[in-house]
Amino acid sequence: MWTKPYGKTGVDVSVIGFGGMRFAHPADLDASAAVVRYAHARGINYFDTAPFYCEDKSEEIMGHAFRALPRSSFYVSTKCGSADGGELRASLEKSLRRLQVDYIDFFHIWCLLRPDQLEERIRKGAIGAAQKAREEGLIKHLVVSSHLGGEDNATVLDSGLFEGITIGYNALNFPFRAKTLDAAARHNVGVVTMNPLGGGLIPRNAARLAFLKGPQDRDVVQAAIRFNVSQPAITAALVGFSSEHEVDEAVAAVEHFAPYPAEHIEQVKANIGAGFEGFCTGCGYCLPCPAEVQIPKMMDAFNAKILDGSDGxxxxxxxxxxxxxxDAAAACIDCGACETVCTQHLPIRDRLKAIAALVGS
Ligand code: SF4
Ligand code: SF4
Structure with a gap:
C-alpha cells in the first residue's frame, strides 16, 4: 500500500483511509469488524470514525476489529464536535472505551461550519481540554475537520493549533478548497480528504464525467480517488466501505499507480471549469429545515440540471x-438558516425558487 507522511507527525498513513460511516449492517459487529480487518490486511492503516456514525455503532465496530490487531499497526481517528471542555473530555473517554485503545492517534476538533466556531471552541475549553489530553498521552495528534472554504481553513491552520485537517475535497468541488491545500503545504500539516466521490455524484454520472479519466484509469471512481491522492498536499482519501469488494476496488486504484503528473491534474481542473462548480454533495448539514423542506434531495435534483442542462x-x-x-420546494419560508451552514455555500433559496417554478412543467 502506498503511504505518505502525515505532515510533521512522523507517521506514515495509507493513502486510502477507511471511512467508518458506511457499514451496511452496523448492528452486526462481527460482520462489520471483518470488513475493517480485511482493509487492514490489504494495507490500509488509517481508520476514521466518530460518535454517531452508523447509528452510533461505528466506534464500537472499530474497537471490535482492533482487538485482533497489533496496536502499532493502525492509526485511529475520531472526533468531538462540542465546544465545551468538559464535554470533550467525556466524549474522548467514551471513544477510548468504545475503540478499546489507550490513545487516539488523530483526534479531531469536529466539523467547523462557521469561521467563528474556532474561537468558540477555544473560549469554551474544547481546545484546552484536547491539548491537556495530548499532554497526558490520550491523544497523539490534535487535528481538525472543517467544512469551511479555502481561505477560512487557511486561517484555521495559521492558528498553529492543529497538526492536520480533514476536508471534503473531490474533483467536483476542488476550487472551493484550493487555498486549504496551499495553507497545509505552507505549514506542512496532513490533509485527509473525505467524500472523494462527491457523495456518489461521480459514479452516478460516470458517462458525463468521463473526462476525469486518464489513460491509466479503469473508471471514474479510480480516477477520482487518484485525482485526490496524486496531489502532493493531500495525505489520504477516506472511502466509506461497506464490503470487502469495495475495499478491493479502492486499493486497486492506488496499487501499482504512479501519481498523476501535475499537468494531468491541471488538465482535469481545466476540464471541470466553472460549469461544474456549485454541486451539492449531499452531506446533510443543512438539516433540519424549520419548514421540513428536504433540502439535500432538492439540491440533488438541481445537481442533475447542472450535469444534464435541462429543467426536465x-x-x-x-x-x-x-x-x-x-411544489415541495415552495414550502421554504426563506429563513436562510440552511445557507449559513451549507458546506458548499450553495444559493439554496434561489435554487428552491427555481425548482418551485417548475410546477406543472
Ligand atoms: S431557507 Fe428555506 S429551505 Fe432553508 S432552512 Fe429556511 S425554510 Fe428551510
Ligand atoms: S445543500 Fe449544502 S449542506 Fe445541504 S446537503 Fe447539499 S452541500 Fe450539504
Whole structure:
C-alpha cells in the first residue's frame, strides 16, 4: 500500500483511509469488524470514525476489529464536535472505551461550519481540554475537520493549533478548497480528504464525467480517488466501505499507480471549469429545515440540471428517484438558516425558487 507522511507527525498513513460511516449492517459487529480487518490486511492503516456514525455503532465496530490487531499497526481517528471542555473530555473517554485503545492517534476538533466556531471552541475549553489530553498521552495528534472554504481553513491552520485537517475535497468541488491545500503545504500539516466521490455524484454520472479519466484509469471512481491522492498536499482519501469488494476496488486504484503528473491534474481542473462548480454533495448539514423542506434531495435534483442542462432533469430526478414533486420546494419560508451552514455555500433559496417554478412543467 502506498503511504505518505502525515505532515510533521512522523507517521506514515495509507493513502486510502477507511471511512467508518458506511457499514451496511452496523448492528452486526462481527460482520462489520471483518470488513475493517480485511482493509487492514490489504494495507490500509488509517481508520476514521466518530460518535454517531452508523447509528452510533461505528466506534464500537472499530474497537471490535482492533482487538485482533497489533496496536502499532493502525492509526485511529475520531472526533468531538462540542465546544465545551468538559464535554470533550467525556466524549474522548467514551471513544477510548468504545475503540478499546489507550490513545487516539488523530483526534479531531469536529466539523467547523462557521469561521467563528474556532474561537468558540477555544473560549469554551474544547481546545484546552484536547491539548491537556495530548499532554497526558490520550491523544497523539490534535487535528481538525472543517467544512469551511479555502481561505477560512487557511486561517484555521495559521492558528498553529492543529497538526492536520480533514476536508471534503473531490474533483467536483476542488476550487472551493484550493487555498486549504496551499495553507497545509505552507505549514506542512496532513490533509485527509473525505467524500472523494462527491457523495456518489461521480459514479452516478460516470458517462458525463468521463473526462476525469486518464489513460491509466479503469473508471471514474479510480480516477477520482487518484485525482485526490496524486496531489502532493493531500495525505489520504477516506472511502466509506461497506464490503470487502469495495475495499478491493479502492486499493486497486492506488496499487501499482504512479501519481498523476501535475499537468494531468491541471488538465482535469481545466476540464471541470466553472460549469461544474456549485454541486451539492449531499452531506446533510443543512438539516433540519424549520419548514421540513428536504433540502439535500432538492439540491440533488438541481445537481442533475447542472450535469444534464435541462429543467426536465430536475423533475425527473425528483419524481423517479426521490418521489417528490417540485411544489415541495415552495414550502421554504426563506429563513436562510440552511445557507449559513451549507458546506458548499450553495444559493439554496434561489435554487428552491427555481425548482418551485417548475410546477406543472
Ligand atoms: S431557507 Fe428555506 S429551505 Fe432553508 S432552512 Fe429556511 S425554510 Fe428551510
Ligand atoms: S445543500 Fe449544502 S449542506 Fe445541504 S446537503 Fe447539499 S452541500 Fe450539504
Amino acid at each position: 432533469a430536475i423533475t425527473d430526478r425528483l419524481k423517479w428517484h426521490w418521489g417528490l414533486a417540485p
